[in-house]
């Protein structure tokens with residue numbers, strides 16, 4: 001480094017030093033045994049005579065200046081600490097703890113309750129083939145959910161799964177009954193407003209065994225719903241249609257504010273829709289390689305964000321994904 005630049009940076013560094021330790025390090029860096037300025041002073045004799053005089057003079061000036069600056073800075077820094085008083089009675093700084101996202105909390109509650117009933121948790125891909133997402137689930141070739149306006153396609157055959165139901169098929173192909181699984185995960189639909197986001201989370205349930213009935217389904221769902229919403233809540237099943245279940249039902253939970261009588265929060269209904277369910281369609285069992293003559297099953301799928309909105313009284317779904325701490329800290 002040439003002397004002029006060295007002088008500028010060295011003085012600048014000394015002036016900016018914010019602690020005695022830092023200042024000591026800077027002093028060593030320039031004036032120590034192997035310091036940059038020391039090196040220059042030591043190598044003066046290697047220089048040609050006409051340069052030696054000039055450089056020697058300037059280097060010595062810099063050395064004196066730097067020593068002066070360091071001395072001044074030292075005084076300034078020690079003066080700073082002299083006056084400091086520690087107030088031992090001052091209240092401490094509160095330590096902020098993080099916590100799980102409300103969606104994760106609800107999922108965990110459901111999964112814990114499912115474990116009590118013998119359900120284990122399995123996973124499936126978020127990028128699916130049309131076959132797993134639709135065909136194997138008995139969905140008609142012309143079903144509207146296949147539309148490009150509803151589903152995110154990656155290619156003709158690949159898409160972002162629109163529900164967690166394809167995990168049913170994948171699991172049945174690899175495992176024989178009895179089957180008792182939960183498949184939580186992200187799903188994607190081309191939808192966006194206060195109650196729909198293009199990505200949301202579902203929890204899929206599948207049970208396949210001999211002699212499984214609709215009342216097993218109802219008992220299971222009641223247990224899960226009460227685990228999340230409280231034991232005073234009831235459920236009801238309304239007839240519905242899904243391609244992959246027969247019979248199918250939409251399931252409602254009794255309103256927590258009016259217990260089913262009807263109020264503003266449930267729009268006078270007394271009930272709030274929370275999930276879809278039904279007995280696994282024989283074609284779906286077949287697609288999974290399971291003999292529908294020997295086995296039956298039930299399945300359900302619920303939107304976790306929807307459950308969280310109902311449980312916490314949140315009316316805009318997007319709040320869960322805005323990462324505004326004033327919102328997420330409430331849970």
Ligand code: PHE
Pocket residue numbers: 162163164165242245276277278299300301302
């Ligand atoms: N897959 C359905 C949905 O996304 C939910 C469902 C799952 C319904 C399993 C019945 C059985 O709406």
